Amino acid sequence: MTRLRPLARIVPRAHQLLREVLRPGDLAVDLTAGNGHDTLFLYRCVGPRGRVLALDIQEAALQQTASRLREAGAPVWGPGEPENTAGERAGVHLIHDDHTRLERYLADPPRALIANLGYLPGSDRAVTTQPASTVTALNQSCRLLAPGGRLAVVVYVGHPGGRKEAEAVDALFSELPAARWDVLRLVAANRPGSPYLLVGQKR
Numbered sequence: 001m002t003r004l005r006p007l008a009r010i011v012p013r014a015h016q017l018l019r020e021v022l023r024p025g026d027l028a029v030d031l032t033a034g035n036g037h038d039t040l041f042l043y044r045c046v047g048p049r050g051r052v053l054a055l056d057i058q059e060a061a062l063q064q065t066a067s068r069l070r071e072a073g074a075p076v077w078g079p080g081e082p083e084n085t086a087g088e089r090a091g092v093h094l095i096h097d098d099h100t101r102l103e104r105y106l107a108d109p110p111r112a113l114i115a116n117l118g119y120l121p122g123s124d125r126a127v128t129t130q131p132a133s134t135v136t137a138l139n140q141s142c143r144l145l146a147p148g149g150r151l152a153v154v155v156y157v158g159h160p161g162g163r164k165e166a167e168a169v170d171a172l173f174s175e176l177p178a179a180r181w182d183v184l185r186l187v188a189a190n191r192p193g194s195p196y197l198l199v200g201q202k203r
């Protein structure tokens, strides 16, 4: 596939839509830390008085994220903090755990969450997000999100299992009650198979 041109690039759109609701001092969550680009974005929005929780099941991903955030001057905590104390201090909290266990680490409602699905670029493609655990983590995210906050999910269909996961995520978002949620689905309409974005805002 040719490289997507700026209009159709999805991750910057996810950031744009989260930036609109994030303020300095807020709490935000990255459900898939990966190489740390989204975690760094969240940190820049909430600033040094804010808190970012970033989870990943791969140690290598958290190391990448830690060095990216330290280079940017962020205070970085963990991994290895005890459950429930993660996130009490300002800064970025790295959590080496499955995002299905998100609620164990969150004492306060986050203002924004992001899940950039799929596999870690440049690493083992076998370690990828999975439909069942993704849906569990997203259901928790919907429950925990602060009113007025947003949940953004970047969905990829190109890897094995990607289409099944996409169907599960589409179903979850389309079933969110319209009386309590505003939901947007953003896709490059003339590029079948390109990543797309789902964003839900809780009223």
Ligand SMILES: C[S@@+](CC[C@H](N)C(=O)[O-])C[C@H]1O[C@@H](n2cnc3c(N)ncnc32)[C@H](O)[C@@H]1O
Binding pocket: 030, 031, 032, 033, 034, 035, 036, 037, 038, 039, 055, 056, 057, 058, 061, 097, 098, 099, 100, 116, 117, 118, 119, 120, 121, 127, 128, 129, 130, 133
């Ligand atoms: C596409 S990458 C994320 C990209 C990242 N947000 C960035 O800015 O570089 C997906 C990540 O999800 C992680 N992952 C897969 N399944 C997971 C799970 N059940 N819980 C937490 N992280 C998971 C992978 O290890 C991988 O690092």
